Amino acid sequence: MRSRPERLLDYLQASWDILEGRVKTRAGARLDGTGTLVEAEGVDPGATVAAPALVEREVAAASEAAIGPRAVIARGSQLGEGAAVARSVVLPHARIGAGATVTESILAPGVRIGEGARVGPGAVLGENAEVEAGAQLDAGARIPPGERAA
Secondary structure (H helix, E strand, C coil): CCCHHHHHHHHHHHHHHHHCCCCCCHHHHCCCCCCEEECCCEECCCCEECCCEEECCCCEECCCCEECCCEEECCCCEECCCCEEECEEECCCCEECCCCEEECCEECCCCEECCCCEECCCCEECCCCEECCCCECCCCCEECCCCEEC
């Protein structure tokens, strides 16, 4: 049986394989030649999206937010000013505060990341988990659904 870190990396790698066109899926078929699709109208012109990346409908990304490379931001999620998400999968309705960073992690639906917090690498946050402003999670952190990390 594979360890949790290996399964996390497998999940992220599978997502990246779709973004990079190595695996054919309906979602992947919608990506442009760089492996990017931005469906959201709420991405501020001052935000950046680096290929490959998928930004679904109803995502809001404030000025100076940075998405990608290798990022999936699911519908209804929000990124504050200067927030950064790279090599990660963010599931629906997550909120990432201003200046927070998420790297090589998986955020379940409804996760809340406070301003200036640091998440990853290798973190997995359960549904509706919260990370307080300014917190720095250890590599490989696991936050159960509904729990709060300081």
